[in-house]
Amino acid sequence: MFTHKKELQFHAKPERPDPVYAKKLQEILGGQFGEISVAMQYLFQGWNTRGNEKYKDLIMDTGAEELGHVEMIATMIARLLDKAPVKDQEEAAKDPVIGAIMGDMNPQHAIVNGLGAAPKDSNGNAWNADYIVSSGNLIADLRANVNAESQGRLQVARLYEMTDDRGVREMLSFLLARDTMHQNQWIAALRELEEKEGVVTPSTVPAEWEATEFSHQLINFSEGEDSAHLDWMGKEAPDGKKFEYASKPAAHAEKPKLDPAPPYMHNTPPFNEK
Amino acid sequence: MFTHKKELQFHAKPERPDPVYAKKLQEILGGQFGEISVAMQYLFQGWNTRGNEKYKDLIMDTGAEELGHVEMIATMIARLLDKAPVKDQEEAAKDPVIGAIMGDMNPQHAIVNGLGAAPKDSNGNAWNADYIVSSGNLIADLRANVNAESQGRLQVARLYEMTDDRGVREMLSFLLARDTMHQNQWIAALRELEEKEGVVTPSTVPAEWEATEFSHQLINFSEGEDSAHLDWMGKEAPDGKKFEYASKPAAHAEKPKLDPAPPYMHNTPPFNEK
Amino acid sequence: MFTHKKELQFHAKPERPDPVYAKKLQEILGGQFGEISVAMQYLFQGWNTRGNEKYKDLIMDTGAEELGHVEMIATMIARLLDKAPVKDQEEAAKDPVIGAIMGDMNPQHAIVNGLGAAPKDSNGNAWNADYIVSSGNLIADLRANVNAESQGRLQVARLYEMTDDRGVREMLSFLLARDTMHQNQWIAALRELEEKEGVVTPSTVPAEWEATEFSHQLINFSEGEDSAHLDWMGKEAPDGKKFEYASKPAAHAEKPKLDPAPPYMHNTPPFNEK
Amino acid sequence: MFTHKKELQFHAKPERPDPVYAKKLQEILGGQFGEISVAMQYLFQGWNTRGNEKYKDLIMDTGAEELGHVEMIATMIARLLDKAPVKDQEEAAKDPVIGAIMGDMNPQHAIVNGLGAAPKDSNGNAWNADYIVSSGNLIADLRANVNAESQGRLQVARLYEMTDDRGVREMLSFLLARDTMHQNQWIAALRELEEKEGVVTPSTVPAEWEATEFSHQLINFSEGEDSAHLDWMGKEAPDGKKFEYASKPAAHAEKPKLDPAPPYMHNTPPFNEK
Amino acid sequence: MFTHKKELQFHAKPERPDPVYAKKLQEILGGQFGEISVAMQYLFQGWNTRGNEKYKDLIMDTGAEELGHVEMIATMIARLLDKAPVKDQEEAAKDPVIGAIMGDMNPQHAIVNGLGAAPKDSNGNAWNADYIVSSGNLIADLRANVNAESQGRLQVARLYEMTDDRGVREMLSFLLARDTMHQNQWIAALRELEEKEGVVTPSTVPAEWEATEFSHQLINFSEGEDSAHLDWMGKEAPDGKKFEYASKPAAHAEKPKLDPAPPYMHNTPPFNEK
């Protein structure tokens, strides 16, 4: 159950409207690694956790926090859109500043959302649940979380470069900090789990299920051997075994030949064969 | 530039057709973490790498290999669909075995694909490029890769449980092994990079951009304090700083109040205010 | 800002697992009118409200509640999936009960989500933000909300018919009640607003913008005149004007003829003309 | 069965080309509430109506009309794109007027559609059938229709503000009028049905299915009590019962605890518990 | 402008309900090559035709007809769903016939659409406008139309195999016939255009734009030379030039090396280089 507190977790007030930047900021609201993604990812992971209550709690804590980040960015975008001009393009183009503002803002911010934020990315693609990961395996999912916070913090840093507005930058400085924390916490949790379970996930696969002769071999599928010279090549792998290097890929099976389709499929009948 | 060798990298021959399992196997072909995803993810990462040629080569090697895995699974699915029955449901239902086979196969395998594989997941959703990650930042992307190989190997293990067919299991044993290798290699590469760059990505964000007072604080957004008792809480974080714990979330900003929309937006005029 | 309370708003415990029903129940979790849709719709409407604070508060209250409904249904689905069998289809088919259970469950519940809920609908389509409405106009948005709660309650009623599990039905009885409340509240709010603004939205369009001769005319585009006999036809329309009936559609403009494309478009050059 | 008349229902001729406005106008052609959406929504509702022939006829009439609106807007867009310049950006940018025109037009209008309209919205997202509603319940569906015509008319009004072209405005004046009519007709139909069925849909849910103690309660999930002061709070609800107010949300169930996953799921084994 | 005639173009009455077949039949209603696709494809091609009025008329004729096919199939699906059982799965499974019917029907047919058709395919994916083609070039588009009618007729033939219901087969016999006609007409039109324009589209590309040394060369990118033995290899190509065969692919450019990213991108700094 969730309750809402009207105060924002952190400031979300730009110095001045900037509808073009509002469009860009949508990326960290409704993009692949935006705040909706992490909120939904953590909540679904939490709800699906079976046992491991401390981790479930940590995941739910973070999920609830991210909902508040969605709110901050949505508020910031609404303010960046304050009184955004919508008049026709040709006239505006005579004044390059106005023209650029109008032409490059997301047209749906005006036509569809009435100067409000939308759950979409910086190109106007609607957020969708294919962005998130909830597998039921904690190590796998913590790796998804480390990834999400890494991509997310990278995007925030790039957006920081794209504005001089001190209000926007203040909010981004907070998001940078929280992404630092979240990278740290997921890595810490992961180290704890990997120590118990091993680094290769899932750890519960019996050895006899695996064609282990291929489990540590780097196969060189490109011409040239650059990858053979990686510092760790030929040394101990993270799981304690040793990396091998195969300079040519081998084909372990024949060329496949499929049986003809049954007539009721109405595929083209075979012909032209020798 | 890519060239094709007709022999398969590994065996892809089931003992007998099984159109229902063919539907399930689509998950690791065209699902979020299927072979199309890793192939495309690695290739785009490779093409976008600027410098770091050894890593670029490693990434391209692996991408080219994954294309061959797509081929193996597509071949396996076509064979699992060999002569799949398509006759009407009601009659088939009288024989529970046949009925179950027909009712539960993916109807598009017959109607659309003529008993062939499709670039879709186990629910028939088309593969889409939102599944992949290519950010230009190597640490961030290697984390995406560790995640992809973890989710992928987990799904292969689950699919292994769902069949007794020795031919299918043989192919899966190879995929388990390659996912072991790929987890190992991305983790090894990541450790090397993190040692130079630090664990928090991107490492190039100036300290003064970040509201560092929030960079190591676990904020408890749930009632109850389970997460406070994690073993690593209060200790050194992966980036060398110390984790802190805040048992109550603080609101650092006011309740937001947006300016009214301009009349040309045709939003509802404000009313009902005190 | 949101905080999480670990107790559920209402019971979400089935009498026994039922993985096939779990698949169906996904519709009201992640479908077009599922709980994710209403949660996100209300939250975005709230964040984008400019003025009208009482309504903003009502909308945010309801949005926060719906997050808790997502949680309840996700929990119910996880329990319906408890120990769901995953073994191979052909063998299971020999026991029709088991066969039907296995064949008809959502394969991703096992392969992808480890017996957990997913933000998807009953056919496995990922939730996407195109399901929601947030226009900045309060009357328009309240109508979207009345629609969402009507479709939602209808789906809950149909799902109620599809199970005899008392635990599931108990949860659905709560959702039916809350949808009753939410239909009532949005209708009450709408009546208040329509009284001030009029029923045609947006009310701020100047009369001279509108080709008012077409504003109250039912045009009969089908052969036959059934629709002419509707009880309210020819009487006062909701906006106080009078409905008219045109038994034949008129074409008020000529057949359009487009200019040829410029050569740099490489369209097919016109030919074959008289 | 449908037949086509070559004359347009109404004028669709701009004073002059404007490829940037053509991009914006796509919203009411192929966006969430564009003409394709209402055409397809009404046609599917009509085809799925079981009984209630007068309403079926009204719905089909309106669906057929909307197909003609798609045609008008597609024609208008093709004309707004007449001879749209496509030359390279940098040179054009030297003339700000031309530069703005070229830079901001939808690139697919030239590259993909040869200066023609596309079934996409103003951000280039393809129309999809998730935009429409056809539930088989007439009250629910009429509410969807009132919503669609409200969102649609709002978007037309905003697009009217964004141009000074008299030809474009003339077409929009017709669309404003038809949306006025369609709002009126769906509201009239809805009032007739609600009078017979009651306002809460579906009306056929037996009282004993519903946890009626929650059917009229506004639960305050936000801090602060603004929503308690709504004029209609505590008074008669639209369904004739009385609204209640609960200033604190209650949790009616325990904290959920899921059973561990079976080993064949390969979830992370529980650990780290007290 | 379109008008609707209530009578169907052809019979759409099954002998008896069959909700499982209803699910499969959705493929030719709302799938990639279903009737919605051809209707929308032809209408958009017609609206975007600039000149060539006879072809425009032919295209619009066919588009209008396809709208009537959507109607026929939607009606058939509604009837196949008549009184479809929805009760719970486990009990039904005891009667294999009923169990198979219930388990395999599309759950949204009951939960979402109230036993009506939906604009979706046989796996429940919503129709989307990415399925259609409207390029402004008539030869290119007629080829898209030949393709669509070929895929469509193939799917109808497969669906014919999947049922014994005489009513369903009667409707499919009509669709087979119309697809025969439409294949014939688009091929006839194409031959007429190719005779004037040549077979390579667009015909308006100046020779000097093209690296003609590569315009007729089959490059063998696979090991083995099967494709060299095609009957037409080495002979005259359709455009009158001669096919050549290159048994090894040549690389005409160097290995690409990208410049490092600028620091403001926060990509990983290059390292690990020799």
Added chain:
Amino acid sequence: MFTHKKELQFHAKPERPDPVYAKKLQEILGGQFGEISVAMQYLFQGWNTRGNEKYKDLIMDTGAEELGHVEMIATMIARLLDKAPVKDQEEAAKDPVIGAIMGDMNPQHAIVNGLGAAPKDSNGNAWNADYIVSSGNLIADLRANVNAESQGRLQVARLYEMTDDRGVREMLSFLLARDTMHQNQWIAALRELEEKEGVVTPSTVPAEWEATEFSHQLINFSEGEDSAHLDWMGKEAPDGKKFEYASKPAAHAEKPKLDPAPPYMHNTPPFNEK
């Protein structure tokens, strides 16, 4: 199995960066008819071919080549993005050249991809597998291939018009040539197959399945008779039969009337009938 050669098949080096053109070029990388589409389409067709080994080999050859075209265009885009400016919009707008460059580039090229290519189209829509065709019927699929190469070459020609960069044009001249070859080869293959099988696909449909009285009739669904005057109307159709013309569409079935829904569907009960 695929191997990678580091040299590019052809040059992919622009004279100078042009981030706006990079956005447009995405269309032929990740759009509906971009290189990812043809690569994936040909590979899946090849993997699903049952018999007809020479054609399978031809299809696989071409598929492997197209992977190399994806690589060339991805490389070109990365170079067009070299050092793309990202600073804030308002300041840049003062210099119209810079302003136009920044405003019109794809924001995700900077924020998400770190100045790299993405598997998306020119409007930023992610590539998805609904773009491809693999039916198991060779004639049907070769028609899909002719269509894809026709649309693709048309788009390349249009993009050629949109730039003066000699490096970009050089790469496009190669793609024009390869699309010429691929149109030629698929047409040649198609002619060979059609000669054996006939032009109407699938050729295996028994005559008695088809309502042949409708197999050659052009039905005039529009007012006016332009299409009657097509040169080939009334003459021999491609399949050897004769085209007929019906100047009015006939309705061969009655107005459909659906049975009422069962009560457990909770549709609106019928009312308002005479």
